[in-house]
Amino acid sequence: xxxxxxxxxxxxxxxxxxxxxxxxxxxxxxxxxxxxxxLLLGLGLMRPDMSQMIATPYMLWKLCGLALLAGVACMGxxxxxxxxxxxxxxxxxxxxxxxxxxxxxxFVTPNHHAGQAWLTRLAPLQGMACATSIVVLSLPxxxxxxxxxxxxxxxxxxxxxxxxxxxxxxxxAFIFAFCCRVxxxxxxxxxxxxxxxAVTITARWLLxxxxxx
Amino acid sequence: MRSSFLSALMPKPSSGAARPAPGATDEWSGLMVAAQxxxxxxxxxxxxxxxxxxxxxxxxxxxxxxxxxxxxETLLALHRRRHTYDPAYPLGxxxxxxxxxxxxxxxxLLSRRPTEELPENLSVGDHEAAVTSTxxxxxxxxxxxxxxxxxxxxxxxxxxxxxxxSRATGLSVPAVKMNIHRGLASLTAFIEKTSxxx
Numbered sequence: 001x002x003x004x005x006x007x008x009x010x011x012x013x014x015x016x017x018x019x020x021x022x023x024x025x026x027x028x029x030x031x032x033x034x035x036x037x038x039l040l041l042g043l044g045l046m047r048p049d050m051s052q053m054i055a056t057p058y059m060l061w062k063l064c065g066l067a068l069l070a071g072v073a074c075m076g077x078x079x080x081x082x083x084x085x086x087x088x089x090x091x092x093x094x095x096x097x098x099x100x101x102x103x104x105x106x107f108v109t110p111n112h113h114a115g116q117a118w119l120t121r122l123a124p125l126q127g128m129a130c131a132t133s134i135v136v137l138s139l140p141x142x143x144x145x146x147x148x149x150x151x152x153x154x155x156x157x158x159x160x161x162x163x164x165x166x167x168x169x170x171x172x173a174f175i176f177a178f179c180c181r182v183x184x185x186x187x188x189x190x191x192x193x194x195x196x197x198a199v200t201i202t203a204r205w206l207l208x209x210x211x212x213x
Numbered sequence: 214m215r216s217s218f219l220s221a222l223m224p225k226p227s228s229g230a231a232r233p234a235p236g237a238t239d240e241w242s243g244l245m246v247a248a249q250x251x252x253x254x255x256x257x258x259x260x261x262x263x264x265x266x267x268x269x270x271x272x273x274x275x276x277x278x279x280x281x282x283x284x285x286e287t288l289l290a291l292h293r294r295r296h297t298y299d300p301a302y303p304l305g306x307x308x309x310x311x312x313x314x315x316x317x318x319x320x321x322l323l324s325r326r327p328t329e330e331l332p333e334n335l336s337v338g339d340h341e342a343a344v345t346s347t348x349x350x351x352x353x354x355x356x357x358x359x360x361x362x363x364x365x366x367x368x369x370x371x372x373x374x375x376x377x378x379s380r381a382t383g384l385s386v387p388a389v390k391m392n393i394h395r396g397l398a399s400l401t402a403f404i405e406k407t408s409x410x411x
Contacts, residue, residue, distance in 0.1 A: 002281060002285060003264045003268075003281070003284055003285055003288065004261075006285055006288055006289070007257055007260040007261055007264065007288065008257065010256070010260060010288065010289075010292045011253045011254075011256040011257035011260060012253065013253070014248065014251050014252070014253040014256050015251055016249065016250050016251035017249050017251075017295055017296035018296060019249060019296055019298075019299070020296050020297045020299070081297075082297065082299075083294070083297065083307055083310035083311050083314070084302070084306045084307055084310045152294075152297055153290075153294035153297040153311065155310045155311065155313065155314040156405070212290075213290045213293075213294065213311065213314050213315070213318075
């Protein structure tokens with residue numbers, strides 16, 4: 001029987017394997033995010049008024065919200081690399097949390113922004129630059145998640161790729177939030193979402209390629 | 214119809230074929246831990262027992278000509294991904310999840326394979342019809358549009374050529390091909406969305 005020959009072949013000279021540890025993978029991701037943040041801060045790219053802004057409701061909303069979102073998204077992505085976990089739940093929780101945070105943003109909008117025209121508030125040129133920066137910061141994280149995904153055993157590779165894209169983009173957005181000088185939740189909601197969508201779509205398209213369980 | 218179909222697909226306690234029996238997986242879990250540490254003998258025994266379970270699993274879900282390929286593909290996947298098994302959890306769901314993925318992959322492969330090139334002697338008609346009539350695959354086919362189910366049953370399971378299926382059903386050759394392709398795609402998408410199919 002062909003399977004018998006295959007079994008003999010597979011079990012001959014069997015090498016020990018290093019078991020997969022989701023905690024270790026999470027720590028690696030955290031280390032990469034920490035390195036990127038340290039690099040940005042080391043280059044002096046942190047917004048100059050951070051010491052005054054850090055205690056404002058807007059900045060707390062932005063930093064805590066994005067940290068929470070990135071944490072949930074990364075956890076969902078790493079969990080989905082196990083064959084028994086469906087990525088859909090992690091993706092839905094991340095998207096739900098993003099919606100809640102965007103609604104919460106309406107309550108921390110500084111008063112002077114409320115009367116301005118939408119186009120002025122969105123500042124498209126600056127917004128494009130912010131979105132591009134988030135995409136660039138997300139790429140190394142996406143690369144690491146791709147390696148982790150290919151080392152894992154996701155049984156829903158497309159879903160895991162989507163979860164990985166969300167994780168990479170939200171972590172990239174969190175890191176960029178330390179540099180972003182705009183204090184308008186509408187701007188954050190729109191341009192950060194654009195960047196996250198771009199990274200997620202790219203990951204969804206790119207990561208399942210050449211993946212074979 | 215959809216809801217009755219879904220309820221029919223819910224795993225039944227007595228069937229137990231979608232996942233290996235808990236007693237067996239307790240033992241398999243120990244063997245897998247030994248295999249992860251590089252114990253070839255334990256691994257050989259584990260793969261031997263798993264291949265028998267996989268054989269039964271795929272016999273109920275795939276046309277007979279596809280079973281051996283599916284078993285071997287799954288064994289290779291288990292080998293490549295053996296480091297992802299966590300002994301803190303039972304081995305049954307881990308094995309079943311990988312087997313289900315390979316089932317879906319095999320169905321996808323079946324839908325992509327050019328139907329014209331199927332050999333005439335692919336199967337023995339009556340015997341296979343008897344086997345598949347009681348299988349999970351047959352019950353899933355019943356949920357497709359009748360025309361799709363009929364041509365998949367004829368061409369992919371019973372080994373008819375496209376032309377023979379066209380004559381038997383009264384459909385044109387392109388319509389037979391389209392129904393096979395769309396039917397297998399619907400089947401694959403459905404299985405992917407369903408947590409367990411039995």
